[in-house]
Amino acid sequence: MAKIIVITSGKGGVGKTTSSASISTGLALKGNKTVVIDFDVGLRNLDLIMNCERRVVYDFVNVINGEATLNQALIKDKQTDNLFILPASQTRDKEALSKEGVEQVLNELAETFDYIICDSPAGIEHGAQMALYFADEAIIVTNPEVSSVRDSDRILGILQSKSRRAELALDPVKEHLLLTRYSPERVENGEMLAVEDVKEILAIKLLGVIPESKAVLTSSNSGVPVIHDQQTDAGKAYDDAVERLMGRERPHRFLTAQKKGFFKRMFKGSATA
Amino acid sequence: MSFLDYFKSSKKNTASIARERLQIIVAHERGQREQPDYMPQLQQEILDVIRRYVAVDQDQVQVQLDKNDDCSVLELNVTLPE
Ligand SMILES: Nc1ncnc2c1ncn2[C@@H]1O[C@H](COP(=O)(O)OP(=O)(O)OP(=O)(O)O)[C@@H](O)[C@H]1O
Ligand SMILES: [Mg+2]
Numbered sequence: 001m002a003k004i005i006v007i008t009s010g011k012g013g014v015g016k017t018t019s020s021a022s023i024s025t026g027l028a029l030k031g032n033k034t035v036v037i038d039f040d041v042g043l044r045n046l047d048l049i050m051n052c053e054r055r056v057v058y059d060f061v062n063v064i065n066g067e068a069t070l071n072q073a074l075i076k077d078k079q080t081d082n083l084f085i086l087p088a089s090q091t092r093d094k095e096a097l098s099k100e101g102v103e104q105v106l107n108e109l110a111e112t113f114d115y116i117i118c119d120s121p122a123g124i125e126h127g128a129q130m131a132l133y134f135a136d137e138a139i140i141v142t143n144p145e146v147s148s149v150r151d152s153d154r155i156l157g158i159l160q161s162k163s164r165r166a167e168l169a170l171d172p173v174k175e176h177l178l179l180t181r182y183s184p185e186r187v188e189n190g191e192m193l194a195v196e197d198v199k200e201i202l203a204i205k206l207l208g209v210i211p212e213s214k215a216v217l218t219s220s221n222s223g224v225p226v227i228h229d230q231q232t233d234a235g236k237a238y239d240d241a242v243e244r245l246m247g248r249e250r251p252h253r254f255l256t257a258q259k260k261g262f263f264k265r266m267f268k269g270s271a272t273a
Numbered sequence: 274m275s276f277l278d279y280f281k282s283s284k285k286n287t288a289s290i291a292r293e294r295l296q297i298i299v300a301h302e303r304g305q306r307e308q309p310d311y312m313p314q315l316q317q318e319i320l321d322v323i324r325r326y327v328a329v330d331q332d333q334v335q336v337q338l339d340k341n342d343d344c345s346v347l348e349l350n351v352t353l354p355e
Contacts (some may be wrong), residue, residue: 134294157302157303157306162304187288190287190288194288194310197288201296
């Protein structure tokens with residue numbers, strides 16, 4: 001049985017595409033046949049993050065409209081076995097994704113894949129609703145910041161009322177919190193919401209905490225999802241999150257600030273006091 | 274309190290302000306979500322009726338529907354001016 005997982009947030013720019021790339025790569029690296037779908041119709045960014053932008057011929061909307069077969073549109077990832085990408089269309093028609101069309105494509109994918117990862121666009125409108133409608137599980141990407149947390153709660157409301165599982169009164173969509181761009185130093189200084197705060201406010205299970213990391217930018221520069229670099233904290237944190245998604249226990253790491261030298265802290269303290 | 278804690282606490286802890294604001298707004302918005310679609314209009318009409326008798330502000334009338342297992346309670350809270 002294929003599992004459909006949406007990566008969503010409400011708020012834009014919090015790390016959905018970054019997370020979609022690393023999580024789908026991680027699932028594939030661990031032997032799961034995985035496809036990642038870019039639902040961000042009009043923009044299309046996942047192909048760049050996954051370094052396949054020059055191999056896009058057909059896209060999601062072409063498949064829905066019958067202009068291409070799924071096999072023609074799917075791009076096989078060159079870096080990772082078991083991984084395929086279905087790119088977004090750059091059409092300006094935001095309504096191009098119909099519920100029936102999306103369902104048909106997902107059903108066809110479900111015949112061959114173990115995991116179907118849906119990279120949602122920002123917002124709570126049509127595109128975001130299409131990305132989450134058929135989901136079995138949802139990863140709510142949240143930054144430790146007021147507007148992101150509030151928007152995450154709104155997306156949770158939509159999952160609980162407007163998803164297929166909600167409408168058909170099936171088991172609810174399984175919700176996971178992925179807190180990204182986390183700075184333990186700033187949390188310890190009282191400048192940033194702590195992971196416990198966000199967990200308590202949203203009241204959902206914590207899948208992982210991805211630290212704010214320079215490696216995320218360098219990895220997107222070169223189109224290599226950060227999970228490939230297991231030397232980096234972000235890469236390791238995504239790997240832990242994927243393990244948990246597959247049902248394994250992993251302790252949470254990178255939640256506390258690295259100890260700075262006494263003089264550095266003194267200097268910082270007196271400069272800002 | 275150690276010397277270093279002194280520097281930390283002299284800065285305002287904005288994270289705890291954020292947490293409190295979020296707790297309030299999220300609880301409020303969840304309450305709204307669970308309300309039937311007619312609630313905003315019901316609230317407006319109740320407000321209009323009250324205003325025929327006393328001058329009250331929009332935010333001085335709170336209407337809320339609480340669902341229990343076997344019944345729902347419509348709670349009306351009006352703060353009258355002194
Ligand atoms: N852990 C992190 N550390 C540092 N930068 C990050 C981290 N995660 C994401 N970013 C950066 O944040 C920006 C937005 O990331 P991304 O494109 O993944 O967000 P998004 O939620 O998909 O955005 P959109 O809503 O536009 O689709 C990018 O520049 C990315 O490099
Ligand atoms: Mg994106």
